Amino acid sequence: MRAAILREYGEPLAVRDVPAPEPGPAEVVIRVEACGVCRSDWHAWMGHGEWADDRVPRGQVLGHEPAGEVVAVGRSVDRFAPGDRVVVPFSLGDGTCPYCRRGAGNVCADGRALGFEPDAPGAFAERVAVPNADYNLVERPPWLDATAAAALGCRYMTAYHALAERAGLGGGDRLAVHGCGGVGLSAVQLGDALGARVVAVDVDDDALSLARDLGADALVNPTELGDATDVPERVRALTDGGADVSVDALGIAETCRNSVRSVRPRGTHVQVGLTTEAERGEVSLPTDWMTRWEVSFLGSRGMPPTSYGDLFALVEATDVDPGALVSDEIGLSAVSGRLAALGEYEVHGVEVITEFEG
Incomplete structure (x- = not known):
């Protein structure tokens, strides 16, 4: 599969073929239909975060705002099957710790951050694996297309958690x-x-x-x-x-x-x-x-997966339109240039990758 990989900080990502993921027992593999390009990706690309022991390592597949379709499931996954339309939170909890059990999986003590850690390769790729899928993965409502869901997948859910749940x-x-x-x-x-x-x-x-x-x-x-x-x-x-x-x-x-x-x-x-x-x-x-x-x-950081139902209900009941923020749809090969544009504050709205094979 094609994926965009961080080679050197601040340098163009390497877009190349890598092995497609296979699902572990509790994992699901998603065919990525859309993935947003976020300022957090820019921070990772620039090598920021070493002051908080949070620097993304070289060799990482970036991308943390995916939406797509389930293509493979692990043997212990109960809630999902191939063909399901889903959105993937970037804050991945283990589903068992006290924070996860209280609905705060975004601060899970053993959690992972999709696209920012070696054991959670990201979604600037044709396929992405989701760990602890029964807890982390979120079914996408029929009215929410993949491009709008990618815009919602970090920006909206982060804003919703900050405003409605934290403040x-x-x-x-x-x-x-x-x-x-x-x-x-x-x-x-x-x-x-x-x-x-x-x-x-x-x-x-x-x-x-x-x-x-x-x-x-x-x-x-x-x-x-x-x-x-x-x-x-x-x-x-x-x-x-x-x-x-x-x-x-x-x-x-x-x-x-x-x-x-x-x-x-x-x-x-x-x-x-x-x-x-x-x-x-x-x-x-x-x-x-x-x-x-x-x-x-x-x-405030991200949003726990258990809060998506409330966010979906708000979006459906009001005139909130995540798709209205999408300013451009791009191919995987264009990501490096758009990350640079984020650093120059040249991006308005949300840019979303919708072409992964070229």
């Missing part, structure tokens, strides 16, 4: 989203669907225009203010004293601190974006100010 965002709340890439735009659309009033923040007018189309009530472009540190003041003015929930969907120090400063007393900041080489996993924060106003700082 408890609800109707009438005020939400600020700092960074309108894929996960940020997903947060805008989901925040609107959850009944919040949304302020979108980005330095790119095209990204802000898309945010408005997806439900943002107000827009902030830091380049139009006197100083980037004026962003929290502007957000507080637009939200009558500060956001109930503010999300850093990018991960640089500036957006993190601006997001924290944007919340009202007893408000909540949610950190979704991962840091870059400049921050190396550490960002200084106004801790005395956070203590004075009882501001909560939450981390």
